[in-house]
Amino acid sequence: MGGVLLDRLADRRRRALEALARRPMGAQKAALLDLVRRAEGTRFGRSHDFAGIRSIEDYQARVGVGQYLDFCPLWTRALEGERDVTWPGRPRYWTKTSGTTAGDKTIPVTDEAFASHRKGGWDALLLAAAKVGGQHLLGGPMLFLGGCTRLSPIGVNGLVGDLSGLVARRLPPGLRGRYSPGLDVSSIPDWETRLAAAARRVAGQDLRLLSGMPSWLLILFDEVSRLHPDVTDRWPNLGVLIHGGVAFAPYRLRFEERLGRRLDRIEVYPASEGFVAVQTEASGGLTLMLDYGIFYEFVPVEDLGLGRPRRHTVADVELDRSYAILLTTPAGLWSYILGDTVRFTARDPLRLVVTGRVRHFVNAFGENVIVEEVEQAMVSACDANGAEVAEFTVAPRYPSATDPRGGHDWIVEFHRPPRDGQRFVRSIDTALSALNTDYRIKRTGDVGMTAPRVLEVAPGTFHQWMRTAGKLGDQHKVPRVMNHRDLADELLAASGPPREETAASAI
Known part of the structure; x- marks a missing residue:
């Protein structure tokens, strides 16, 4: 295969995708039937x-x-x-x-x-x-x-x-x-x-x-x-x-x-x-690919678990709404829950971003924080504080005698630590409050949640956990957020006493 041929094929495919974007529902109906x-x-x-x-x-x-x-x-x-x-x-x-x-x-x-x-x-x-x-x-x-x-x-x-x-x-x-x-x-x-x-x-x-x-x-x-x-x-x-x-x-x-x-x-x-x-x-x-022989359906996340959830097609999905994806494929999968949640961002062509997993969220206090939000908050905090992370995950911190309201623990392995740890935590808190109304309400005046903690673990902790859990390799990744402490506690146990940073003030 030569480079000139590859360039021609790339140009031809671009035109085909542009034509497909003009008739998405026709392509999807044909694929399903x-x-x-x-x-x-x-x-x-x-x-x-x-x-x-x-x-x-x-x-x-x-x-x-x-x-x-x-x-x-x-x-x-x-x-x-x-x-x-x-x-x-x-x-x-x-x-x-x-x-x-x-x-x-x-x-x-x-x-x-x-x-x-x-x-x-x-x-x-x-x-x-x-x-x-x-x-x-x-x-x-x-x-x-x-x-x-x-x-x-x-x-x-x-x-x-x-x-x-x-x-x-x-x-x-x-x-x-x-x-x-x-x-x-x-x-x-x-x-x-x-x-x-x-x-x-x-x-x-x-x-x-x-x-x-x-x-x-x-x-x-x-x-x-x-x-x-x-x-x-x-x-x-x-x-x-x-x-x-x-x-x-x-x-x-x-x-x-x-x-x-x-x-x-x-x-x-x-x-x-x-x-x-x-x-x-x-x-x-990312552009939803409509000519791979796959039929897509989209269930509003609030309908998951219902006996008859609403099932949207490419014809009637709404922008900026969270959906779970169903796939019907030539592998013999029929309206199969993929497990990811997505949000559509644009049409012509229809584009989406992956916002998380159906079961990857934290909602211990009614805050309902998803993967997309913790990733955006982390990027914002790193940019503002000159930090770089190797890996991280977020877990609930349940109420206790010393912390009657509870909050979130961010377990972080830094490649480059922030210049000011407390400012870094405040940056996370502020960014997440701007992204998630429920979180902001719970955090206002510490009425429903106290400030997050960042617990810094030793270099190599996440890699060691993945090795121990049998999850090394390209098919596996660290869950960004969970609604329980199992992963967080295993990481903390593997690392030893973490360095803790807390934002002391309410928002």
């Missing part, structure tokens, strides 16, 4: 009268909102050898994804689902080519810091592995030779051994592109720095970063410091269940 038609003869299709479905309304009347525990018995049948369960045939490949309600989840990956995921990766690559030029992009290796490509047996003649590893095994010939760190390294099962081998490999390469979760890429940079302290001059032709999984803002300063410059960035929203969105515009969030 095609999925229904293909699965009509499956166990799921027969039990939900797919043969009688002619419209989105017909479908929603027959198929309820589903979650992993609803599908697990059906997928167990497929693993045991039954065909035509939720999708025609029997999937040979499966991927594991971590869950907040059912532990690790095993999700089918059909050939059609592979094709859908491949479209997302291809679109990201074309957007990268549009930013730096196809010839430049293809002039050297491209690092994809993903999961292990080694597969394990599961069920009857099935294979299971990391989704990113499964996709890497199916790279097209034109990219296979440019894939770094290479299948020999990416097949190493142990994450830390694999990361060290990847660092040795890329330290001597002329990288043109980075792709991965920001937190893990920074750890790779640390490994390369140990080998070669001049990491800032190591990849002079590196031009673009494709990233996802966590918000980039808390890591931006460290990236620029480690690389010595700012890269062009493309954010992506790939989930094991389906590739959802790609950053096609310079601002306004």
Whole structure:
């Protein structure tokens, strides 16, 4: 594959996306009816009268909102050898994804689902080519810091592995030779051994592109720095970063410091269940991808748990409202709760930002603080106080004899501590009050909550916790906020007595 061809394909795809943005509902209706038609003869299709479905309304009347525990018995049948369960045939490949309600989840990956995921990766690559030029992009290796490509047996003649590893095994010939760190390294099962081998490999390469979760890429940079302290001059032709999984803002300063410059960035929203969105515009969030063979529904978060929640489509979602995403995909997922919450920011094309997880929030005092808000508050506090964080999480601090109202504990591992710890805490408090009305009401005069505490833990604490919890690797990330103290207490126990900073005044 040549750079000129890549540039032409990027231009063609841009025009196709512009045309798609003018008919979003037509594309979505066609996607749903095609999925229904293909699965009509499956166990799921027969039990939900797919043969009688002619419209989105017909479908929603027959198929309820589903979650992993609803599908697990059906997928167990497929693993045991039954065909035509939720999708025609029997999937040979499966991927594991971590869950907040059912532990690790095993999700089918059909050939059609592979094709859908491949479209997302291809679109990201074309957007990268549009930013730096196809010839430049293809002039050297491209690092994809993903999961292990080694597969394990599961069920009857099935294979299971990391989704990113499964996709890497199916790279097209034109990219296979440019894939770094290479299948020999990416097949190493142990994450830390694999990361060290990847660092040795890329330290001597002329990288043109980075792709991965920001937190893990920074750890790779640390490994390369140990080998070669001049990491800032190591990849002079590196031009673009494709990233996802966590918000980039808390890591931006460290990236620029480690690389010595700012890269062009493309954010992506790939989930094991389906590739959802790609950053096609310079601002306004990620574009919902409507031609990947996926049908999307959006449930207002306040409706979750209701017997008949409202289910919106791309035709009637509202901007600046929080929704949970449902996916219907060619992997045999039907109105499946993905677990993420999103907020739409713009139309034409329809764009969104990920605001958190359905079960990742803190609401111990009626404050209902979500992931998006704590990340924005942290970035604001760091910018105002010259600080940089490696990782952090937020947990409730329950009322006690010495603290009768309680509040929030921010467990923080700093890369660069703030100049003034108390001012840093006040910055967090002020930023979060501006973002969340319920929090501001509870904090006013300390009437419902006392000031937050920042508890600084030792360097490496979060990494050690992830190792102990078996969560090392690109498929895992630190929960930003939880409505209990389990994670916070485990981190504090691992670190030893933390350094505490508290904002003494009410707002």
